[in-house]
Amino acid sequence: EAQVVESGGGLVQPGGSLRLSCAASGFTFSNSGMNWVRQAPGKGLEWISFISSGSGTRYYADSVKGRFTISRDNAKNSLHLQMNSLRADDTAVYYCAKDYYEDGVDVWGQGTTVTVSS
Amino acid sequence: SSELTQDPAVSVALGQTVRITCQGDSLRSYFAFWYQQKPGQAPVLVIYGKNKRPSGIPDRFSGSNSGNTASLTITGALAEDEADYFCSSRDNTGNLLYVFGTGTKVTVL
Numbered sequence: 342e343a344q345v346v347e348s349g350g351g352l353v354q355p356g357g358s359l360r361l362s363c364a365a366s367g368f369t370f371s372n373s374g375m376n377w378v379r380q381a382p383g384k385g386l387e388w389i390s391f392i393s394s395g396s397g398t399r400y401y402a403d404s405v406k407g408r409f410t411i412s413r414d415n416a417k418n419s420l421h422l423q424m425n426s427l428r429a430d431d432t433a434v435y436y437c438a439k440d441y442y443e444d445g446v447d448v449w450g451q452g453t454t455v456t457v458s459s
Numbered sequence: 460s461s462e463l464t465q466d467p468a469v470s471v472a473l474g475q476t477v478r479i480t481c482q483g484d485s486l487r488s489y490f491a492f493w494y495q496q497k498p499g500q501a502p503v504l505v506i507y508g509k510n511k512r513p514s515g516i517p518d519r520f521s522g523s524n525s526g527n528t529a530s531l532t533i534t535g536a537l538a539e540d541e542a543d544y545f546c547s548s549r550d551n552t553g554n555l556l557y558v559f560g561t562g563t564k565v566t567v568l
Contacts, residue, residue, distance in 0.1 A: 388555055446492070446504075447507065
């Protein structure tokens with residue numbers, strides 16, 4: 342069964358940095374695109390970043406472009422999101438999500454919570 | 460713009476049928492994915508592509524598409540189907556990869 346598990350969330354001050362990780366299992370990670378999707382408290386889902394299986398293609402939502410960097414390590418079945426210059430409106434649960442042929446996402450982790458506050 | 464619009468809330472009597480709709484320009488080009496999310500839990504994919512269900516999703520969930528509207532139908536709703544439902548599709552504006560709907564809270568009475 343395909344599974345992804347996020348880690349690395351926490352409380353950070355505005356302007357600070359945080360690195361999220363996602364451990365994948367149960368599927369051929371090196372063949373799958375991966376995404377990060379976030380959900381602010383009481384709000385809907387917001388796609389923020391995608392990385393292709395070989396890291397050759399990366400997309401970002403305008404809301405995080407230039408501040409967040411997605412990366413992966415296929416040898417370790419892991420996905421990462423480096424978040425810099427964090428703002429209060431980045432406060433959210435961040436989900437790692439397996440991509441389904443660039444049509445959508447099909448497997449979600451339980452999420453990791455990021456709180457940006459002084 | 461990148462938007463998928465859903466009704467905020469719908470209710471359905473136990474055992475009856477409810478249809479949830481999702482509207483947006485991107486749906487003219489791409490199929491909708493539908494997710495169920497219960498409080499404090501991660502979203503779960505229930506419908507994707509042309510009315511496909513992942514393994515383990517009951518056949519009371521079905522999907523359809525017409526023009527700029529996608530629909531998720533729950534036939535014979537159970538108490539356990541009470542949740543938020545989000546649609547999603549590829550974005551057609553070039554600004555995003557995926558756009559998510561605003562979400563519909565389904566209450567089973």
